[in-house]
Amino acid sequence: MSKEITSREQDYSQWYNDLVLKGGLADYSAVRGCMVIKPYGYALWENMRDVLDKMFKDTGHVNAYFPLFVPKSLFEAEEKNAEGFAKECAIVTHYRLKNDPDKPGKLMVDPEAKLEEELIVRPTSEAIIWNTYKGWIQSYRDLPLLINQWANVVRWEMRTRLFLRTAEFLWQEGHTAHATKEEAIIETEKMLHVYADFAENWMALPVIKGVKTANERFAGAEDTYCIEALMQDGKALQAGTSHFLGQNFAKAFDVKFSDKTNQLDYVWATSWGVSTRLIGGLVMAHSDDQGLILPPKIAPTQVVIVPIYKGDAEKENIDAVVNTLTAELKSLGIRVKYDDGENQRPGWKFAEYEMKGVPVRIAVGTRDLANQVVEVARRDTKEKSTISLDGISNYINNLLTEIQQNMFNKAKDYRDKHITKANTWDEFMDILDNKTGFVSAHWDGTSETEDAIKEKAKATIRCIPLNNEQEAGTCIFSGKPSSQRVLFARAY
């Protein structure tokens, strides 16, 4: 056993780190808070990115790319947005190094190369994009403007965690401009549904769609919609957000358009994003103490085939069968890998692919060929079955679908069992401390109460679910009247 994984029970945080590092998704780097995304992790991200990109394009969006740097004067234009991000910005102040006269062979910042105006490394791109949109929008005929960008952003976080919170991360950010408030709200909600669709149907990650409270809202937004997922330790993870920005950025950057009656008005905006954080959520939601468990639809490798043989003659027989099988699976669009490397024995490969979360493993040995069968092992349940070679491709194809569905069902079952109603403060605390998960409770609607609960319980309001049931009650904290329950949880 060369790669041991800390169990979830023993140390959940370490378990997560072990999976990411030993599963080959990412590695630490020489830069504080920044990670290297390794080929296996990047392949996963590429699959996620490709699916999302198609979804964005199918909903009428196009891709563009805006600069990494934002001049400070633009950055500070929308006050709330600037204030919200001010504490976690990397700032470029100089543009040149020179040899250090006191330390031969070392470099120093050239004090003469100070920038007139500092450049902020984007923590998000609203500022640079809205400054650009100003020149692109004059008339209602220029609207709606539906643009997405795939990019990296930097947020100088105090405490980082692989994928879940890194100082630099990869994401997409959609930035749209609309002629009416209604249209912008429809766009905001539409993209939230796209995210939920992606999370549930591709990542097998059940999410709750909702709206953030004023406290938790994106800096500069009128409304922040979100999808919230639940991890296996009972903590919530914000998996994606979609913001209705009102006219805040249009006003800050003076983006006006003429409507059909030649009236000038500020445009209405949205922005929405998901990031590599989703990978962290994927890992935490599905995996077990043996390693990663990846949903088939986005797994870099869906099926791995391991040969078991003695001598070249047996290997050749197996090769012949596997080559046919591989071709069949590929023709069904299945990502299959034949690992006939001689450096590791079968047992080692079994353990390795379990660690990496490959959904289906097929073992083919001489014994199997004599019976025209193979051994099929599924990663999600660890069940092994002997399957006839006749019709194997369709069997595998169906199995992948079943695994995808099973992973979603399992996660959803866990999530549903961890939404608990609390009617008193004691119940509320008991659930948070012992059962964990989401707590559905009445709240009086004030920021003061929300802050006080956060202070005392370390839990935040994750969201007010969309189409939330209206129900008269009393706030668990203040005892004041409330018209609906909201979802609380401790969160990442």
Add this chain to the structure above:
RNA sequence: CGGGAGGUAGUUCAGCCCGGUAGAAUACUUGGUUUGGGACCAAGGGGUCGCAGGUUCGAAUCCUGUCCUCCCGACCA
């Protein structure tokens, strides 16, 4: 950013208290035997002990600074 722990071979770690030529396991290389759940035997290569200063005849070991990581907290669209 506060508290705690840590950084020594590719990896996981011992050695440090009490200064005196750098260790184990695993991985790697070569040869052989093996192959249905992380193989075995033999031989071999590999580390300026995170980095920079200081103390000392001599520093992985003592002192100072600094960078990085992990855990807890604060912070976190």
